[in-house]
Amino acid sequence: MAQSTRERYRVDPVRTRRRAWPFPLNIYQSAVGRKWVMALTGIGLVGFALIHMVGNLHVYEGPARMYEYAETLRTLGGGLVPKSFVLWLMRLGLTGMFALHLHAAITLKDMSRHSSDNAGLMSGAKKYAGGRDHIAATYASRTMRWTGPIIALYLLFHLADLTWGWWLGPDFIRGDPYHNVATSLSSLPVAILYVVANAALALHIFHGAWSIFQSLGVNNPRYNHLRRGLAAGIAGLILIGNLSFPILTQTGLISEDNRACPINDSDGLVCLAEEAEGH
Amino acid sequence: MSDTISVTVKVWRQNGPDSPGGFETHPQQISIDASFLEMLDLLNEQLNDRGEEPIVFESDCREGICGTCGVMINGRAHGPQKATATCQLHMREFADGDEIVIEPFRAAGFPVIRDLAVDRSPLDHIIESGGYISVGSGAAPDANLTPVPKDAAEQAFDAAACIGCGACVAACPNSAAQLFTSAKVGHMALLPQGQPERWSRTEAMVDVMETYFGSCTNHGECHEACPKEISLDFIAYLNRDYVRAKVKNRALSGQR
Numbered sequence: 001m002a003q004s005t006r007e008r009y010r011v012d013p014v015r016t017r018r019r020a021w022p023f024p025l026n027i028y029q030s031a032v033g034r035k036w037v038m039a040l041t042g043i044g045l046v047g048f049a050l051i052h053m054v055g056n057l058h059v060y061e062g063p064a065r066m067y068e069y070a071e072t073l074r075t076l077g078g079g080l081v082p083k084s085f086v087l088w089l090m091r092l093g094l095t096g097m098f099a100l101h102l103h104a105a106i107t108l109k110d111m112s113r114h115s116s117d118n119a120g121l122m123s124g125a126k127k128y129a130g131g132r133d134h135i136a137a138t139y140a141s142r143t144m145r146w147t148g149p150i151i152a153l154y155l156l157f158h159l160a161d162l163t164w165g166w167w168l169g170p171d172f173i174r175g176d177p178y179h180n181v182a183t184s185l186s187s188l189p190v191a192i193l194y195v196v197a198n199a200a201l202a203l204h205i206f207h208g209a210w211s212i213f214q215s216l217g218v219n220n221p222r223y224n225h226l227r228r229g230l231a232a233g234i235a236g237l238i239l240i241g242n243l244s245f246p247i248l249t250q251t252g253l254i255s256e257d258n259r260a261c262p263i264n265d266s267d268g269l270v271c272l273a274e275e276a277e278g279h
Numbered sequence: 280m281s282d283t284i285s286v287t288v289k290v291w292r293q294n295g296p297d298s299p300g301g302f303e304t305h306p307q308q309i310s311i312d313a314s315f316l317e318m319l320d321l322l323n324e325q326l327n328d329r330g331e332e333p334i335v336f337e338s339d340c341r342e343g344i345c346g347t348c349g350v351m352i353n354g355r356a357h358g359p360q361k362a363t364a365t366c367q368l369h370m371r372e373f374a375d376g377d378e379i380v381i382e383p384f385r386a387a388g389f390p391v392i393r394d395l396a397v398d399r400s401p402l403d404h405i406i407e408s409g410g411y412i413s414v415g416s417g418a419a420p421d422a423n424l425t426p427v428p429k430d431a432a433e434q435a436f437d438a439a440a441c442i443g444c445g446a447c448v449a450a451c452p453n454s455a456a457q458l459f460t461s462a463k464v465g466h467m468a469l470l471p472q473g474q475p476e477r478w479s480r481t482e483a484m485v486d487v488m489e490t491y492f493g494s495c496t497n498h499g500e501c502h503e504a505c506p507k508e509i510s511l512d513f514i515a516y517l518n519r520d521y522v523r524a525k526v527k528n529r530a531l532s533g534q535r
Binding site for chain 1: 351491512
């Protein structure tokens with residue numbers, strides 16, 4: 001009797017467990033561990049987004065100070081390390097964090113999709129035939145798997161635009177970020193793209209920054225009510241800062257009309273360096 | 280004398296786990312004092328009288344403590360009323376002329392048995408994997424022999440209020456069972472009696488959970504659907520304890 005009851009009420013697992021990897025890699029084999037990785041890389045990536053936005057505010061101080069800021073990033077570490085060495089270390093770290101964040105997100109999405117018998121291919125979220133009335137899930141939380149890929153695609157464009165200079169072609173001057181930003185964002189379609197992508201980024205961070213606390217189990221009932229506000233604050237700060245660049249370029253505040261130095265990659269850069277020296 | 284409303288019941292019918300399902304519509308005249316399950320009972324009597332197959336749904340205690348009942352009502356697990364199981368939902372929550380869509384709890388780990396009844400035994404498998412407290416404790420101890428701080432006792436009781444109905448899984452867009460598992464892990468992790476096997480239990484229960492259910496993305500839908508209002512804080516404690524368990528269990532098993 002007991003045996004037959006047991007046989008009857010046994011649902012087959014949706015997935016089988018693979019052989020355990022050695023510690024601490026086995027933590028990454030579990031969904032909870034993967035959410036830890038997403039949270040930890042999320043802290044790094046949000047931190048980068050915040051610092052990147054604050055650093056870019058130098059654009060409001062003019063071409064020379066923007067040049068100086070870019071040069072400072074390249075010479076981090078002073079004379080102890082080769083030029084751009086520390087910058088490349090940070091870039092490698094960021095790339096690693098992006099890769100881990102993406103891999104965890106995609107595999108966890110698939111796990112959720114396979115755990116539901118009617119789930120979206122892209123979002124992995126299940127659907128009810130009679131519809132679903134969400135109560136707590138925010139627009140941000142339900143679109144994480146859409147805003148994520150939008151940010152990833154935007155990031156590739158952003159690199160091609162202002163780091164590799166593919167988009168601007170001959171107009172791109174390596175080492176003169178003020179000129180590159182002003183030229184790129186003065187195009188209306190590019191400005192719109194930046195606005196849309198940064199709105200997606202803010203939505204992503206709004207849910208992500210709150211989610212970090214849950215995933216890592218950083219929980220104290222005395223302070224829990226502050227988490228939503230903190231997430232909204234960080235997302236809002238990054239949104240306002242980042243939106244100011246395309247919008248103020250379009251309105252003409254960021255422009256090269258009053259520029260003292262010539263725009264080219266030879267004496268233009270020398271002139272910028274001299275101007276930066278003088279301040 | 281009670282008021283009567285007429286509603287349209289759109290209910291999911293499915294013959295078995297592998298047969299295709301679909302909605303069936305029935306108009307229903309019902310007193311607002313009837314409970315939701317009584318409405319289904321009366322509908323089934325009408326179906327019986329007409330010689331049709333009655334709608335299969337699960338219920339047992341009908342007082343919100345057994346966790347047997349539970350269906351999706353208008354896209355919400357256990358219906359529109361907060362902190363209420365389906366059996367304690369009453370027709371006064373609905374208005375005259377409403378359409379009421381009734382669907383089973385859905386997840387790959389909850390295969391449909393028939394109509395609205397689903398097999399929730401994966402939740403039992405999670406409990407089984409937690410084992411039992413196997414520390415030899417002799418005869419029944421004196422009451423209050425083990426001091427339990429009042430705050431810990433209250434919080435453990437909040438977690439232990441979970442009736443295992445599966446609404447959290449049904450409401451979760453990812454079909455994750457994090458709220459259920461965290462409540463079951465949490466009520467023992469908070470008490471001194473639960474400490475000896477705290478870390479092995481946490482790891483085992485999460486590992487079994489993940490073979491059936493999806494990954495938590497912190498939507499918070501489970502807490503809103505939960506008839507016992509289990510707090511999302513328990514999910515945070517579970518996530519923290521799981522990674523701590525990985526470290527501790529390794530140390531306990533002597534691998535260095």
